[in-house]
Amino acid sequence: MTAHPFKLDSQPNMFREDFSRHSAELPGAGLAWLDARRRAAMDAFDRTGVPTRRVEAWKYTDLANALESDLVPASRFEGEIAFDDAFGARGGAQLLLADGFLHSATGTDGMELVDLAALGSQTPAWVEEHLGRMAAGAAQPLGAASLGLMRGGVALRVHGTRSLHLHFARSAGAQDSVSHGRVLIVVEDGASLRLTETHTGGGASESLVNLGIELVLKENAKLEHIRIQSETARTLHVTSLGASLARDAEYRALYAAMGARLSRMDVNLNLAAPGAHATLHNVAVLSAGIADVTTVMDHAAPHTTSRQLFKSVVGGCGRSVNQGRVTVRKGANKADSHQLFKALLLSPRAEVDAKPELEIFADDVVCGHGTAIGALDADALFYLRARGIPENEAKGLLIRAFLADAIEDFGDETLRDALGKRLDDALDVVERVAP
Amino acid sequence: MLEIDDLHVTVDGKEILKGITLSIPAGQVHAVMGPNGSGKSTLSYTLAGREGYQVTRGRILYRGEDLTALAPEERAAKGVFLALQYPVEIPGVVTLTFLKTALNAQRRAQGLPEFDALRTLKLVREKAATLRIGEDMLRRPLNAGFSGGEKKRMEILQMALFEPKLAILDETDSGLDIDALKLVAEGVNMLRSPDRAMLVITHYQRLLSYIVPDRVHVLAGGRIVKSGGADLALELEKSGYEGVEAA
Numbered sequence: 001m002t003a004h005p006f007k008l009d010s011q012p013n014m015f016r017e018d019f020s021r022h023s024a025e026l027p028g029a030g031l032a033w034l035d036a037r038r039r040a041a042m043d044a045f046d047r048t049g050v051p052t053r054r055v056e057a058w059k060y061t062d063l064a065n066a067l068e069s070d071l072v073p074a075s076r077f078e079g080e081i082a083f084d085d086a087f088g089a090r091g092g093a094q095l096l097l098a099d100g101f102l103h104s105a106t107g108t109d110g111m112e113l114v115d116l117a118a119l120g121s122q123t124p125a126w127v128e129e130h131l132g133r134m135a136a137g138a139a140q141p142l143g144a145a146s147l148g149l150m151r152g153g154v155a156l157r158v159h160g161t162r163s164l165h166l167h168f169a170r171s172a173g174a175q176d177s178v179s180h181g182r183v184l185i186v187v188e189d190g191a192s193l194r195l196t197e198t199h200t201g202g203g204a205s206e207s208l209v210n211l212g213i214e215l216v217l218k219e220n221a222k223l224e225h226i227r228i229q230s231e232t233a234r235t236l237h238v239t240s241l242g243a244s245l246a247r248d249a250e251y252r253a254l255y256a257a258m259g260a261r262l263s264r265m266d267v268n269l270n271l272a273a274p275g276a277h278a279t280l281h282n283v284a285v286l287s288a289g290i291a292d293v294t295t296v297m298d299h300a301a302p303h304t305t306s307r308q309l310f311k312s313v314v315g316g317c318g319r320s321v322n323q324g325r326v327t328v329r330k331g332a333n334k335a336d337s338h339q340l341f342k343a344l345l346l347s348p349r350a351e352v353d354a355k356p357e358l359e360i361f362a363d364d365v366v367c368g369h370g371t372a373i374g375a376l377d378a379d380a381l382f383y384l385r386a387r388g389i390p391e392n393e394a395k396g397l398l399i400r401a402f403l404a405d406a407i408e409d410f411g412d413e414t415l416r417d418a419l420g421k422r423l424d425d426a427l428d429v430v431e432r433v434a435p
Numbered sequence: 436m437l438e439i440d441d442l443h444v445t446v447d448g449k450e451i452l453k454g455i456t457l458s459i460p461a462g463q464v465h466a467v468m469g470p471n472g473s474g475k476s477t478l479s480y481t482l483a484g485r486e487g488y489q490v491t492r493g494r495i496l497y498r499g500e501d502l503t504a505l506a507p508e509e510r511a512a513k514g515v516f517l518a519l520q521y522p523v524e525i526p527g528v529v530t531l532t533f534l535k536t537a538l539n540a541q542r543r544a545q546g547l548p549e550f551d552a553l554r555t556l557k558l559v560r561e562k563a564a565t566l567r568i569g570e571d572m573l574r575r576p577l578n579a580g581f582s583g584g585e586k587k588r589m590e591i592l593q594m595a596l597f598e599p600k601l602a603i604l605d606e607t608d609s610g611l612d613i614d615a616l617k618l619v620a621e622g623v624n625m626l627r628s629p630d631r632a633m634l635v636i637t638h639y640q641r642l643l644s645y646i647v648p649d650r651v652h653v654l655a656g657g658r659i660v661k662s663g664g665a666d667l668a669l670e671l672e673k674s675g676y677e678g679v680e681a682a
Contacts, residue, residue: 378486383523386483387533387593388511388541397536401527401576 013049014070015145016042022073026150028119037132042148044138051141057266060321060353061292063142066236066262071178071208073151074099076117077171084167086418087196087228092163098171100181100211101152111162116182117152127155131184134242135212139296140266143240146180146212153182153212163194168209170201170235178208185214187221187249196415197227202235202260213241217249219273224252226411230259230422233289237263245304248275254410256283256419257291258426267295271304271335278306281406285426286318286350287433294323299335299365308339310354311406313399315346316433325357328365335365343373344402346430392431399427436461436632437482437601441493444474444481451477453657454493459601459650462629466643467636468668469654470676475636476520478654479605482634483517484510497601511537512544516599518590520606525577530589533577534559538596562595566622584615591622602626603634608642620645640672 019042028034050067051058077098085094093107102115114127135143156164166183187193199209209231217223223243231237237260243251257263269278284291297306312320320343328335341354356369376398384394400423407419437459444452451474459465469475481488482495484507495502502510525533538558539549550558559573566588578586587607594602604623608616623646627633635646643651643665651667652659655676661667 377523380523380525382483382485382507383519383525384533384537385507386485386511386517386519387537388508388544388597389537390508390540391506393536393540394508397528397533398525401525404527 013046015050015149016046018073019148027117027152028123031119031121031123033128034119034132037136038148038150041132041136041144044136045141045144045148047138048141057139057294057323060323061262061264061290063236063238063262063264067208069176069206071176071206073149074177074179074207076101076152077103079171081169081171084169084198084200085165086421087165087198087415092165092194094165095154095167097152097154097166097168097181099177100179100209102154103169110160111164112157114155115152116150116155126157126186127184130186130214130216131155131182134214134244134270135240135268136242140240140242140268142210142238142264143212143242143266146182146210146240149180150182150212151180155184157186157188158193159188159191161192163196165196165198168197168199168211170207170209170231176206178210180210181212183211183213184216185223186216187218187223189218190220191218192222194224194411195226196411197225199229199231199237202232204234206234207236209235209237211239213239215241215243215251217243217245217251219246219248221246221249223250224410225254226415226419227253227255228419228422229255229257229263230426231263232259233261235260238266239264240266242268242270243278244270244272245276245278247273249273250277252279252410254281254283254407255293256285256407256423257293258285258422259289260291261289262292263290264292264294267293268298269295269306270298270300271306273301274303276301276304280306280308281410282310282322283403283406283423284312284314284320285423285430286312286314286320287316287426287430288318290319290321292321292323294321295325297324297326297337297339299326299328299332299337302331302333302335304332305336306338309406310339310341311403312343312352313346313402313427313430314343314350314352315430317347317349318430319351319353321353323355323357324369325359326367327359328362328367330361332362333364335362335367337366338368340369341371341373342402344399345373345375347433396427396431399431400424436498437634438496439493440496442481442490442495443492444477445489445491446477446487450491451657452481455654455657455659457652457659459632459634461600461632463649464627464633464635464646465650465652466648466668467634467652467654468638468640468671471638473654474657475638475654476605479517479603479636482603483507483515508540509544511597512541514600516594516597516602518587518594518602518604518607520609522578522586522590524579524581526579528577530575530577531556531559531573534573534593534596537593541597559592559596562592565625566592566595567618568592583610584612584618587611587615587619588622591619594626595622600630601632601634603636605636606638607635608637608639616642617645640668643668
């Protein structure tokens with residue numbers, strides 16, 4: 001008997017089952033536009049189900065196999081939960097999402113905010129216009145499920161210059177659970193947003209965080225996105241992110257992955273109009289587990305530019321997966337794209353899978369990529385030791401230096417300090433377990 | 436200060452140094468000259484304790500203590516300093532941060548209290564001024580994008596800062612124009628002192644016109660084939676290494 005290439009062997013399709021049973025109770029059920037988008041998303045999801053390694057884009061990260069038990073959808077948590085405010089954004093908006101539900105919001109004056117768990121007939125037109133347009137297709141199957149099964153989340157519309165911290169926490173629930181949440185952020189013409197997104201926690205029970213993020217950057221909009229993901233070793237985490245950039249819009253992102261048993265950042269950036277620019281830096285620090293960042297940089301218009309830098313420090317039995325596809329569509333002349341993959345392997349069992357891909361259908365474009373994977377530089381290590389710096393301290397210095405250029409241009413000092421501290425903690429663990 | 440006795444060193448299974456005996460008393464500057472492949476860099480790396488430089492016979496006595504089993508950082512803390520031929524570029528580590536880290540690591544190992552940032556800065560500035568190293572260089576990543584001359588001056592700055600008892604300068608003259616060479620030599624000469632020994636390793640006589648050595652040794656084929664006074668360097672400049680090697 002031969003298995004269908006896209007059929008799951010090990011996992012019954014629990015997400016499809018959830019949808020069949022509960023679609024009528026999901027938030028906004030009965031809104032024709034949303035019902036249609038949820039159905040379309042679940043159809044898209046069904047093309048792969050929870051991906052196994054047989055799905056090309058998931059060949060390094062076997063999510064289906066990592067899901068060990070049936071997960072029940074998380075419900076809204078009513079108790080107290082602390083906000084992780086080490087990352088500054090003082091004076092800005094702070095939103096806490098617990099198990100995928102909006103839990104609290106402060107400082108949101110002047111922003112339009114919609115709780116997606118409470119969608120109804122009063123839903124603003126901009127939410128209807130944008131929600132579920134991205135990170136919901138067959139190319140991002142978990143993103144599709146996060147829309148189809150969306151229980152909560154937030155939609156925000158930003159004018160002017162703002163800062164926003166979204167903190168995602170997990171309640172200490174005993175049950176193995178999955179949260180399907182969505183975030184939609186619309187940055188209006190000429191507006192500017194600094195977005196800090198943090199993920200921490202996770203308890204002793206197994207959980208899957210399934211988050212779909214849509215970022216809409218209108219003309220001349222600027223979005224700086226700093227994301228820090230450091231969850232516990234029982235957590236599986238998939239974020240599917242879709243962004244569209246209008247004329248002269250700029251998206252600058254730093255993603256840092258430091259935790260979870262398995263994390264996947266599934267990114268699709270659409271440079272939709274001339275002058276759009278995206279800078280994407282990914283930093284992974286791992287001593288165990290898998291951190292996967294898979295990006296599609298879609299140059300859909302002429303004179304669009306993108307820069308991607310992937311840096312991984314991997315020790316113990318950690319595995320870092322970096323896949324970056326750059327597509328330059330027909331007519332997108334003068335597109336300019338570069339991606340660089342660099343990794344430090346600190347133990348014999350550590351692994352990095354780096355896969356750049358180029359698909360070019362236009363003329364007169366500049367597309368470059370490079371890869372460098374190796375151990376710490378022996379010359380540099382000797383140099384520091386010959387100056388009196390003990391071996392472990394010298395290694396620590398070199399590892400931090402390796403990551404420096406990926407993080408130095410982001411955020412303010414408070415944020416960089418806080419991020420630096422988190423990275424330090426993660427690196428301490430990596431150094432302890434290496435080799 | 437330094438007594439090298441019948442030193443044999445193997446790199447990647449190949450014997451490079453084949454029995455070197457050399458003694459440098461405190462207060463003296465000795466030069467080791469030799470053609471390419473004679474073992475000059477092997478000697479300097481071995482003295483500094485680099486991994487992969489296997490001492491198979493003989494010993495290195497430094498102030499009466501055998502160095503051969505010590506890690507590079509332990510030797511540094513005891514006052515051994517190697518100025519590298521090719522100082523390593525380390526993007527991502529600010530020079531000043533590096534200097535402070537190294538200085539305090541050595542002080543810790545010596546049982547001395549660490550210097551705070553302000554004290555370090557004051558000390559570094561003071562030493563940097565004489566070598567014409569500006570504030571901007573100290574704020575840049577270590578050696579990254581530095582010119583050849585800047586890199587060598589940074590090495591001498593470190594030497595001035597750490598105040599070693601034994602300083603080894605490995606081809607400090609390579610890649611320097613005459614002005615840079617003079618500046619570096621001036622820095623080195625200022626550090627000559629009765630309680631410090633120096634070993635200057637070079638291919639050319641040129642550097643020794645500015646740093647005049649007490650003794651000159653010629654290294655060829657992993658052995659010291661000739662020793663003499665400062666005028667031996669001039670002699671070599673005229674006759675070349677061939678005559679000496681044959682001897």
